[in-house]
Amino acid sequence: xxxxxxxxxxxxxxxxxxxxxxxxxxxxxxxxxxxxxxxxxxxxxxxxxxxxxxxxxxxxxxxxxxxxxxxxxxxxxxxxxxxxxxxxxxxxxxxxxxxxxxxxxxxxxxxxxxxxxxxxxxxxxxxxxxxxxxxxxxxxxxxxxxxxxxxxxxxxxxxxxxxxxxxxxxxxxxxxxxxxxxxxxxxxxxxxxxxxxxxxxxxxxxxxxxxxxxxxxxxxxxxxxxxxxxxxxxxxxxxxxxxxxxxxxxxxxxxxxxxxxxxxxxxxxxxxxxxxxxxxxxxxxxxxxxxxxxxxxxxxxxxxxxxxxxxxxxxxxxxxxxxxxxxxxxxxxxxxxxxxxxxxxxxxxxxxxxxxxxxxxxxxxxxxxxxxxxxxxxxxxxxxxxxxxxxxxxxxxxxxxxxxxxxxxxxxxxx
Amino acid sequence: xxxxxxxxxxxxxxxxxxxxxxxxxxxxxxxxxxxxxxxxxxxxxxxxxxxxxxxxxxxxxxxxxxxxxxxxxxxxxxxxxxxxxxxxxxxxxxxxxxxxxxxxxxxxxxxxxxxxxxxxxxxxxxxxxxxxxxxxxxxxxxxxxxxxxxxxxxxxxxxxxxxxxxxxxxxxxxxxxxxxxxxxxxxxxxxxxxxxxxxxxxxxxxxxxxxxxxxxxxxxxxxxxxxxxxxxxxxxxxxxxxxxxxxxxxxxxxxxxxxxxxxxxxxxxxxxxxxxxxxxxxxxxxxxxxxxxxxxxxxxxxxxxxxxxx
Numbered sequence: 001x002x003x004x005x006x007x008x009x010x011x012x013x014x015x016x017x018x019x020x021x022x023x024x025x026x027x028x029x030x031x032x033x034x035x036x037x038x039x040x041x042x043x044x045x046x047x048x049x050x051x052x053x054x055x056x057x058x059x060x061x062x063x064x065x066x067x068x069x070x071x072x073x074x075x076x077x078x079x080x081x082x083x084x085x086x087x088x089x090x091x092x093x094x095x096x097x098x099x100x101x102x103x104x105x106x107x108x109x110x111x112x113x114x115x116x117x118x119x120x121x122x123x124x125x126x127x128x129x130x131x132x133x134x135x136x137x138x139x140x141x142x143x144x145x146x147x148x149x150x151x152x153x154x155x156x157x158x159x160x161x162x163x164x165x166x167x168x169x170x171x172x173x174x175x176x177x178x179x180x181x182x183x184x185x186x187x188x189x190x191x192x193x194x195x196x197x198x199x200x201x202x203x204x205x206x207x208x209x210x211x212x213x214x215x216x217x218x219x220x221x222x223x224x225x226x227x228x229x230x231x232x233x234x235x236x237x238x239x240x241x242x243x244x245x246x247x248x249x250x251x252x253x254x255x256x257x258x259x260x261x262x263x264x265x266x267x268x269x270x271x272x273x274x275x276x277x278x279x280x281x282x283x284x285x286x287x288x289x290x291x292x293x294x295x296x297x298x299x300x301x302x303x304x305x306x307x308x309x310x311x312x313x314x315x316x317x318x319x320x321x322x323x324x325x326x327x328x329x330x331x332x333x334x335x336x337x338x339x340x341x342x343x344x345x346x347x348x349x350x351x352x353x354x355x356x357x358x359x360x361x362x363x364x365x366x367x368x369x370x371x372x373x374x375x376x377x378x379x380x381x382x383x384x385x386x387x388x389x390x391x392x393x394x395x396x397x398x399x400x401x402x403x404x405x406x407x408x409x410x411x412x413x414x415x
Numbered sequence: 416x417x418x419x420x421x422x423x424x425x426x427x428x429x430x431x432x433x434x435x436x437x438x439x440x441x442x443x444x445x446x447x448x449x450x451x452x453x454x455x456x457x458x459x460x461x462x463x464x465x466x467x468x469x470x471x472x473x474x475x476x477x478x479x480x481x482x483x484x485x486x487x488x489x490x491x492x493x494x495x496x497x498x499x500x501x502x503x504x505x506x507x508x509x510x511x512x513x514x515x516x517x518x519x520x521x522x523x524x525x526x527x528x529x530x531x532x533x534x535x536x537x538x539x540x541x542x543x544x545x546x547x548x549x550x551x552x553x554x555x556x557x558x559x560x561x562x563x564x565x566x567x568x569x570x571x572x573x574x575x576x577x578x579x580x581x582x583x584x585x586x587x588x589x590x591x592x593x594x595x596x597x598x599x600x601x602x603x604x605x606x607x608x609x610x611x612x613x614x615x616x617x618x619x620x621x622x623x624x625x626x627x628x629x630x631x632x633x634x635x636x637x638x639x640x641x642x643x644x645x646x647x648x649x650x651x652x653x654x655x656x657x658x659x660x661x662x663x664x665x666x667x668x669x670x671x672x673x674x675x676x677x678x679x680x681x682x683x684x685x686x687x688x689x690x691x692x693x694x695x696x697x698x699x700x701x702x703x704x705x706x707x708x709x710x711x712x713x714x715x716x717x718x719x720x721x722x723x724x725x
Contacts, residue, residue, distance in 0.1 A: 069471050069689065070471065074475060091692055094472065095472025243556075244560050245561055376692070379691050380693075390584060394584050394673065395674075
């Protein structure tokens with residue numbers, strides 16, 4: 001009896017020994033610029049695990065997620081580690097193709113408290129499975145052009161007080177400098193619906209899958225009303241994100257403020273408008289609200305071949321402080337790991353923002369961002385509500401009518 | 416008296432005969448295998464899915480039968496499906512009608528008067544058709560740019576206000592249609608040119624002798640004799656424009672631009688399938704789109720056969 005146990009143990013040890021020596025190739029499917037973060041961390045990984053080669057498969061954002069969807073549907077061509085962007089994590093969580101990290105051998109439950117709280121909710125399915133580990137987050141603030149505000153004589157603190165004071169300041173800015181307040185009225189809508197949510201509420205659905213959109217929901221009515229006020233007062237430049245006009249507005253300072261995740265600083269500095277160095281500042285969103293833009297996760301497909309090494313890799317990327325700092329320094333991927341946020345680089349002044357200690361602000365915003373429940377029909381609801389918002393802004397449709405039309409349409413689709 | 420029948424020659428396996436019998440099947444099989452895998456199977460699978468609720472993330476086999484619910488959903492009042500169908504038909508008309516109104520006379524002029532330059536001209540006109548869609552999107556996004564675009568710059572030179580080509584929902588269909596028009600004009604010209612070349616010179620000579628002018632020749636000879644080619648070209652335009660995807664997708668992204676004014680049915684199907692992961696609903700809409708195309712082609716057929724067959 002005892003002998004049997006001993007020999008089993010010995011065999012297990014030997015096997016462990018053997019597998020440590022064995023050459024392993026780990027397939028990691030990612031999208032830009034996460035690939036850049038991983039490349040920055042890879043040397044440290046290779047040093048620690050020389051026998052595990054990382055085979056990185058990077059595809060463009062949409063292609064990557066389409067490929068992963070197909071792979072999960074058929075169970076073919078799955079990587080060992082799958083990167084998932086926040087826009088897809090809810091849908092992937094509702095499917096059954098990814099490992100539940102709450103369970104053994106992962107036992108991630110204990111590690112969850114190491115991360116910024118709201119990201120954990122994003123990766124948790126409605127039946128409580130935890131399908132992916134967070135690696136980076138996009139704490140939200142608003143960027144403003146200090147030179148434009150100075151010229152208009154507007155104190156940025158006043159813009160923070162309430163949405164009404166934000167709009168009032170916008171009128172002054174427009175009158176004194178000719179600059180627009182915001183790129184598009186729809187972006188104000190985008191923040192208001194993402195903030196001041198009650199516990200157990202998502203943006204469009206609550207925990208029990210009840211639809212929140214409708215003419216009686218104060219959050220949506222207010223978001224629509226304020227957007228319309230901005231449009232009617234001629235305060236938005238009617239410029240969409242990621243367009244040539246958007247970049248041009250950053251360069252020329254024709255738009256005074258921009259709501260965004262912390263990553264915008266890196267993008268402005270590196271390619272969008274490097275010549276505006278020193279002209280930008282950041283501050284918290286109006287009405288002390290907190291929201292996040294973006295975020296990335298790593299999951300393990302249930303049919304992956306090297307689950308054990310996949311988990312080691314994910315832990316190395318997400319729970320290792322120096323990895324998280326390396327990614328942050330490489331391309332501004334803001335750590336989801338709370339301990340990494342305490343690193344001294346976070347109290348360094350940011351030259352691009354005129355020496356402002358902005359990272360402290362972002363860290364604080366990340367800690368205060370509340371968990372938002374996600375729903376697999378969020379993208380359906382989002383498209384329908386956005387279309388109705390355009391009807392309100394462009395065609396003068398009645399707000400209550402638009403919201404009840406949106407409600408009817410979403411109810412039909414969310415089955 | 417009995418005698419034996421001579422033994423029949425034993426049927427031997429003959430490689431040559433086997434070859435003669437089965438080789439042809441072997442040689443044509445690649446087409447059928449490809450057709451089965453890449454055409455028939457997806458077709459039947461999508462028909463099957465149209466009656467089910469299925470997200471690819473649930474894995475194969477986990478589909479739930481819902482009967483005609485997906486079809487009812489698409490056909491229900493004020494659903495996006497109708498809106499996108501309206502967008503598609505409107506953009507299709509805006510792009511398709513001028514395409515033929517311009518391509519036909521253009522082909523006629525090239526055929527009659529500019530024959531020396533015919534190959535050069537058709538090459539130039541055909542170029543947009545073979546140009547990469549991404550390149551087209553970049554060029555047109557630059558042209559259409561509200562503040563930085565050439566079009567608005569030109570308008571500014573005449574003291575006109577800038578137009579939000581891709582921002583104003585009322586403007587979006589025209590902007591998309593212009594690109595589609597530009598892209599497929601050459602294709603239609605080439606079609607008509609080849610149709611014109613099939614018409615015998617003798618007919619024109621006889622008409623000239625009888626004193627018919629250019630216009631009369633066009634109206635009484637060219638048009639009637641081009642009928643079959645026109646039918647063919649119209650059908651292609653209807654099918655192509657009803658499935659419009661590339662141009663609006665590249666110009667406006669998957670949302671179809673401001674207020675979804677440029678969201679075509681094909682884009683909506685794509686979004687439903689690959690962004691919302693509702694494959695059943697997307698399949699049902701694909702079949703409805705197929706029916707719409709089929710119906711329009713039948714109308715086209717009817718218009719051409721009326722008083723045709725001469």
